[in-house]
Amino acid sequence: MIDHVQDLASVREATDRLLSSASRLGAAAVAEPSRLPGWTRGHVLAHLARNADALVNVLRGRPMYVSGEAREADIERDAHRPLTVHLADLRESAARFQTQGELQADWDRTVELRNGVTDRAARVPFRRLVEVELHHVDLGIGYELEDLPERFTEREIAFLADRFSRTTTVPPTLLSAAGREWRTGGGDGPGVTVSGPAADLLGWLAGRRDGAGLAVTGGPLPVLPPL
Structure with a gap:
């Protein structure tokens, strides 16, 4: 809310x-x-x-x-x-x-x-x-991203996940961090799971990190459009 x-x-x-x-x-x-x-x-x-x-x-x-x-x-x-x-x-x-x-x-x-x-x-x-x-x-x-308030980080991950959920070039993707999960991607094909520390996940979604700190299963790390 x-x-x-x-x-x-x-x-x-x-x-x-x-x-x-x-x-x-x-x-x-x-x-x-x-x-x-x-x-x-x-x-x-x-x-x-x-x-x-x-x-x-x-x-x-x-x-x-x-x-x-x-x-x-x-x-x-x-x-x-x-x-x-x-x-x-x-x-x-x-x-x-x-x-x-x-x-x-x-x-x-x-x-x-x-x-x-x-x-x-x-x-x-x-x-x-x-x-x-x-x-x-x-x-x-x-x-640093690690210094951001936890509640803010989770809300911004959710906001960006929703934004990319209508992006057809991003495959169906499950995001996982700190026991929380979000779904994003609007394309076709098998699903991908991206997991890791919340700061790294936010950094990747927000274009601040390259995703090197994240684990990816089911395919390569999706390429996100610029914000």
Whole structure:
């Protein structure tokens, strides 16, 4: 069951962890490469701030971004700022998101995200939580997939498993970690079982790890489409 109030609290806690970690960086570290190809840590921090504002737009019934080109341009524009400016922007944009999320609203309504994707308004805080937690890992500053809250990891595995369950290029796949199981894949053919630590399973599903830490039976490790 989706609890947007609890998810908003989790977003606040995750944002505090992110700000605490990022505040310990040296001034030059923001220009160093992140774990995302082609992005510095500054790009990641800029994206996180602009994503908070974009999700405020979603909750207000506005387009998430003016355009894909504008989204990329805003990230590039903001990526090269000093760390102190990044941190202030993250705090302020996070506060705007929290304020919007605390307003009385119809949380069962359908909202539109990027590329025509729709969802319930109540799931928007969890989507923000995913952005904050995974991009904290992407910064490469000591916060790893293994450090993510267990409940978050299980929910994101379930979310991604559901997403890929309609992907015909992925064979029927049973996912197993820490005594939990999920099913994904929308293609034909014999089933595949992928099992291992929850952090490795999430890393593979989210495109953060290559699956080397997972055990596969019934065939090769499925190739997942990019997120």
